[in-house]
Amino acid sequence: MPALADHRSETRQVLARRLAAEFMTFTVDAVERCVADVQAVMTHLGVNPTPALVERMAREHLIGMVKSEPPSGRAAGPWGGALPGHVPHRADGGVGGTGKGGVDG
Structure with missing residues (x-):
């Protein structure tokens, strides 16, 4: 086999x-x-x-x-971190971020 x-x-x-x-x-x-x-x-x-x-x-x-991703980017996982295997999007169209569902400052 x-x-x-x-x-x-x-x-x-x-x-x-x-x-x-x-x-x-x-x-x-x-x-x-x-x-x-x-x-x-x-x-x-x-x-x-x-x-x-x-x-x-x-x-x-x-x-x-x-x-299913919200327009503001991937929401944080249930334990406060970004979801594994996913690159969050920024509101400005870039890639990256804090993984907290918000927009980078």
């Missing part, structure tokens, strides 16, 4: 690279984690995780995360 695991890992990496190029708002690690999570959930539910389905579901998840 190592050959199967290697193939899935390679496929996951290819999908993650393609999605990371499309969703530059997120870190590459966050996109890789999203793809791996989607593949694991599909397998757990008994759905055949074909590359096309994994990519489509991961893309929908990433789009949902982008659309």
